Amino acid sequence: MWGDVYITNQNVQGIKESIMAMRNPLDSWHKIDSYYPRFTSERLSLPEATELFILGDRDRELSQKLSKAGTEHRKHLRFIRVWADFCFPRYIWSEIDTYKHIDKLSCSTMHTIAKNDLTIHDFVNNSISTEELSVLNSLISTYQKNKDMNTFLKLKARLPEGFLQLRSISTNYETLLAMYCQRKNHRLPEWKIICDWILELPYFKELTGVGIE
Numbered sequence: 001m002w003g004d005v006y007i008t009n010q011n012v013q014g015i016k017e018s019i020m021a022m023r024n025p026l027d028s029w030h031k032i033d034s035y036y037p038r039f040t041s042e043r044l045s046l047p048e049a050t051e052l053f054i055l056g057d058r059d060r061e062l063s064q065k066l067s068k069a070g071t072e073h074r075k076h077l078r079f080i081r082v083w084a085d086f087c088f089p090r091y092i093w094s095e096i097d098t099y100k101h102i103d104k105l106s107c108s109t110m111h112t113i114a115k116n117d118l119t120i121h122d123f124v125n126n127s128i129s130t131e132e133l134s135v136l137n138s139l140i141s142t143y144q145k146n147k148d149m150n151t152f153l154k155l156k157a158r159l160p161e162g163f164l165q166l167r168s169i170s171t172n173y174e175t176l177l178a179m180y181c182q183r184k185n186h187r188l189p190e191w192k193i194i195c196d197w198i199l200e201l202p203y204f205k206e207l208t209g210v211g212i213e
Contacts, residue, residue: 005092005124005164005190007197011083015203018173019059022066022076033058055203064209067177077174077208082201085168089124091161092190101175106167113159114143114152124190127162176201177208 016034023029033056067074078101088096096102117137120126139155142148180198183191198204199211206212 005086005088005193007084007086007193009083009085009168010201012080012202014080015053015055015207018076018079018207019055019063021079022059022063031058032056053203055206060206063207067208067210071174071178074174074177074208077177078172080173080207081170082172082176083168083170085166086194087164087166088190089162089164090159092188093165093167095191096169099171099175099179102169102171104167104169106165109156109159109163109165114140114155116140122164123160123162124164125162128160132158132160173201173204173207176204177210180210 016036019032019034020029023032035054035056036052037054063076067077086096093104093106096104117140118133120128120133136155136158139151139158143151143155176198180195184195186192186195204211
């Protein structure tokens with residue numbers, strides 16, 4: 001929806017590989033009880049195969065034990081890769097940027113901010129006054145005419161933190177677990193949206209033990 005935040009184009013891969021790697025330290029692969037149903041074996045190479053994976057009880061219990069033991073023990077969660085498109089205001093991106101193991105490719109403010117007039121729908125919850133929007137669009141109009149860099153810098157400097165920016169992210173379950181634990185009670189509503197999304201990722205709760213009532 002215009003003016004709203006959203007997460008889309010989610011893709012999760014590597015759960016099976018994570019379970020295999022988790023068993024490496026003690027050579028306990030024979031205890032693996034996760035599996036793919038036999039009738040779907042011909043589809044294992046497809047992206048949606050993650051949804052067909054059945055997590056076994058023994059693997060779930062070990063993964064939760066390792067996850068709760070700390071970052072040095074839950075390295076297997078890093079094998080589960082996650083891709084998604086995030087549309088969030090700039091003030092949230094500055095906080096997401098504090099997490100190390102998360103790659104991001106954003107829509108470029110530098111290359112696109114002055115192409116068209118801005119509207120209230122370009123800001124989270126339409127959080128910009130008519131007066132300020134008029135000032136920004138006046139700067140855009142002036143820059144389009146003279147291509148003066150000082151005008152562009154003024155525009156960029158005045159852009160509010162509520163400006164919505166889309167970024168494609170690539171990360172893993174271990175990073176998302178740290179993010180959830182640190183931000184689940186954050187007062188900004190955008191973090192609640194992110195944390196709720198994390199909990200709904202395939203087998204995230206079962207593998208980490210968080211969010212289970």
